[in-house]
Amino acid sequence: xxxxxxxxxxxxxxxxxxxxxxxxxxxxxxxxxxxxxxxxxxxxxxxxxxxxxxxxxxxxxxxxxxxxxxxxxxxxxxxxxxxxxxxxxxxxxxxxxxxxxxxxxxxxxxxxxxxxxxxxxxxxxxxxxxxxxxxxxxxxxxxxxxxxxxxxxxxxxxxxxxxxxxxxxxxxxxxxxxxxxxxxxxxxxxxxxxxxxxxxxxxxxxxxxxxxxxxxxxxxxxxxxxx
Amino acid sequence: xxxxxxxxxxxxxxxxxxxxxxxxxxxxxxxxxxxxxxxxxxxxxxxxxxxxxxxxxxxxxxxxxxxxxxxxxxxxxxxxxxxxxxxxxxxxxxxxxxxxxxxxxxxxxxxxxxxxxxxxxxxxxxxxxxxxxxxxxxxxxxxxxxxxxxxxxxxxxxxxxxxxxxxxxxxxxxxxxxxxxxxxxxxxxxxxxxxxxxxxxxxxxxxxxxxxxxxxxxxxxxxxxxx
Numbered sequence: 400x401x402x403x404x405x406x407x408x409x410x411x412x413x414x415x416x417x418x419x420x421x422x423x424x425x426x427x428x429x430x431x432x433x434x435x436x437x438x439x440x441x442x443x444x445x446x447x448x449x450x451x452x453x454x455x456x457x458x459x460x461x462x463x464x465x466x467x468x469x470x471x472x473x474x475x476x477x478x479x480x481x482x483x484x485x486x487x488x489x490x491x492x493x494x495x496x497x498x499x500x501x502x503x504x505x506x507x508x509x510x511x512x513x514x515x516x517x518x519x520x521x522x523x524x525x526x527x528x529x530x531x532x533x534x535x536x537x538x539x540x541x542x543x544x545x546x547x548x549x550x551x552x553x554x555x556x557x558x559x560x561x562x563x564x565x566x567x568x569x570x571x572x573x574x575x576x577x578x579x580x581x582x583x584x585x586x587x588x589x590x591x592x593x594x595x596x597x598x599x600x601x602x603x604x605x606x607x608x609x610x611x612x613x614x615x616x617x618x619x620x621x622x623x624x625x626x
Numbered sequence: 627x628x629x630x631x632x633x634x635x636x637x638x639x640x641x642x643x644x645x646x647x648x649x650x651x652x653x654x655x656x657x658x659x660x661x662x663x664x665x666x667x668x669x670x671x672x673x674x675x676x677x678x679x680x681x682x683x684x685x686x687x688x689x690x691x692x693x694x695x696x697x698x699x700x701x702x703x704x705x706x707x708x709x710x711x712x713x714x715x716x717x718x719x720x721x722x723x724x725x726x727x728x729x730x731x732x733x734x735x736x737x738x739x740x741x742x743x744x745x746x747x748x749x750x751x752x753x754x755x756x757x758x759x760x761x762x763x764x765x766x767x768x769x770x771x772x773x774x775x776x777x778x779x780x781x782x783x784x785x786x787x788x789x790x791x792x793x794x795x796x797x798x799x800x801x802x803x804x805x806x807x808x809x810x811x812x813x814x815x816x817x818x819x820x821x822x823x824x825x826x827x828x829x830x831x832x833x834x835x836x837x838x839x840x841x842x843x844x845x846x847x848x849x850x851x852x853x
Contacts, residue, residue, distance in 0.1 A: 418723075418728065482717055487733070
């Protein structure tokens with residue numbers, strides 16, 4: 400009799416969720432298309448002047464990316480709840496927080512990473528100065544996992560309800576506003592020639608905290624939701 | 627309550643004064659029963675009498691309002707469930723986008739593997755030879771149920787909690803479930819299965835526990851555990 404190790408369980412879960420995302424890749428592309436469309440519409444609305452666009456570029460990209468991620472958040476545990484996989488996860492002998500952490504990692508890999516990958520393209524569309532681009536990418540790399548983690552806690556709380564989409568948005572938005580302020584703030588500071596490391600370090604600190612606490616909170620919330 | 631001498635090992639699963647109420651409305655009254663290795667117990671009750679709720683209590687997904695569940699003589703916590711309980715609910719916990727083999731491999735990763743069996747063997751023993759690479763979406767409801775039964779064979783759980791295992795199955799499938807239960811009992815495992823009575827457990831004379839709303843349980847049949 401071979402009792403599966405926790406690392407084997409995490410690998411199995413990561414592989415399954417990545418395969419599932421690949422098989423549903425049409426759905427997985429939605430957030431990416433959403434962000435590109437939103438950003439592409441701004442020059443039409445504001446006019447093509449490079450100066451105007453450059454001033455709003457970082458903030459616009461940040462908002463578009465965060466909203467795009469919010470779109471996909473509701474589905475984080477939904478399908479697992481509907482087909483009973485979530486019960487099997489909860490009943491598995493491995494720490495639920497760790498398994499949920501794996502699911503959050505897959506969410507970030509499949510939603511945020513493509514968004515970060517197209518961020519340089521979006522920056523070009525809005526004439527973001529080239530010197531600010533690295534700051535934008537670092538800020539996104541710190542803020543997007545934060546959103547995945549905070550979002551997972553909120554999704555875990557609301558997954559037991561029907562039509563929880565609106566409630567989820569209301570719960571998540573206030574919690575990610577600081578990430579938006581500091582992330583976009585770092586880009587704006589870099590653009591204006593000021594020091595920008597402090598807001599990035601704040602984001603990093605929050606991310607470190609969320610990495611440890613959010614999976615535990617999500618596991619506790621999920622157990623409440625399931626009862 | 628059955629009073630057991632000191633020499634006799636603690637039952638695999640024991641319910642003591644187990645009661646559950648939803649919104650102060652009692653679903654079922656105080657239940658007293660013990661399940662020993664090698665026993666198959668059938669829980670009978672009408673629709674809405676709390677059969678599924680009982681299985682969720684016994685698996686640790688729900689907290690009882692009163693009383694306690696003992697696993698090997700110690701109180702049940704999800705952490706202690708490790709590799710001991712396998713739940714097959716109304717929701718099978720299988721992914722439609724994955725093939726039967728991929729679904730089973732994930733279950734093994736999560737729950738471990740019983741010695742002396744492979745996913746292919748398990749599929750063959752539930753009559754699904756040749757369906758290894760079929761996506762679950764293309765299988766019928768009964769065939770999906772058989773895949774879930776194959777999962778039970780693979781994971782090293784001594785206690786099976788089966789919610790309506792006969793639903794969706796043809797006559798041959800019902801015989802298959804009975805055969806699997808028989809083999810499981812002979813290996814020293816135990817199973818608790820629910821049924822609303824329309825399908826008969828044919829082999830042997832299983833103990834029956836009848837659930838009546840708001841009251842305790844009544845036991846029929848031979849309750850003597852095979853020591």
